[in-house]
Amino acid sequence: MYLSDYHMHGSFSFDTDTPMIDMARAAVKAGLDEICFTDHVDVCYSGSSVRNEFDFAALTRAYAALHEELSEPLLIRRGMELGEAPRDFAHAERLLREAADMDFIIGSQHQLSEKYGHVDLYFCAASDEQAARAQIEDYLTLVLSLARWGKFSVLGHLTLPLRYMNENNGLHMTFDGYEAEVEEIFRALIHNGCGIECNTNRGNVPLPDEKWLRMYRALGGEIITVGTDAHTPAYVGCHVREVQELLRACGFSYTCTFEKRKPIFHKL
Ligand SMILES: [Zn+2]
Numbered sequence: 001m002y003l004s005d006y007h008m009h010g011s012f013s014f015d016t017d018t019p020m021i022d023m024a025r026a027a028v029k030a031g032l033d034e035i036c037f038t039d040h041v042d043v044c045y046s047g048s049s050v051r052n053e054f055d056f057a058a059l060t061r062a063y064a065a066l067h068e069e070l071s072e073p074l075l076i077r078r079g080m081e082l083g084e085a086p087r088d089f090a091h092a093e094r095l096l097r098e099a100a101d102m103d104f105i106i107g108s109q110h111q112l113s114e115k116y117g118h119v120d121l122y123f124c125a126a127s128d129e130q131a132a133r134a135q136i137e138d139y140l141t142l143v144l145s146l147a148r149w150g151k152f153s154v155l156g157h158l159t160l161p162l163r164y165m166n167e168n169n170g171l172h173m174t175f176d177g178y179e180a181e182v183e184e185i186f187r188a189l190i191h192n193g194c195g196i197e198c199n200t201n202r203g204n205v206p207l208p209d210e211k212w213l214r215m216y217r218a219l220g221g222e223i224i225t226v227g228t229d230a231h232t233p234a235y236v237g238c239h240v241r242e243v244q245e246l247l248r249a250c251g252f253s254y255t256c257t258f259e260k261r262k263p264i265f266h267k268l
Contacts, residue, residue, distance in 0.1 A: 007227020
């Protein structure tokens, strides 16, 4: 089984200081064949205004140094996590033009809408089910606009709000009742040639979970990557094997890696 981890963050992300070499060595140790760094190149951070720039030249130098330093065989692709594109699609497109040599782009949404002050889901504690459902609806509306825009490789962690609501706030939320909304998102992604990621979520409930993976597959969705979202070496490759087994059980025959934004299919 070809093992890849297509969502991880190194020191070019605002939320970790881990050197890229430490993440790469952890990947070798975990027996992975291929990784892709997906540092945050978000259009903006929680509640803040739009960011102006990202140092792509420094990132290019870091990749060159990484390849020199790592002696073990490991295929390393260049990617980025483009967060919050719906805040300013024109700006997101400018960032993408600067990132022309990236192999892989995760499009993801971490914030709620203006109605919630663009708060990051991580900080947006819903105290009860009603508040949580309102937040899920708000989030899914943003994700649909992201999917319709579609200028990325895969949609990141579709069910991210559930992680914070359930793991951090002790709720028991699902996306049940939002089948029509999720289907519309999947149809838009498939129409635009985008895929989804299955985020292993450190061994907790994958994002998205089985119900939605099966729906995506049933709608004809084939492009899917597996990523841990590791910010530290300990989580690199965490539950990649288990999630690949789950994908097979859900009817997928392949997982994907990317080169120059084109999917490469690996038999499960
Ligand atoms: Zn993310």
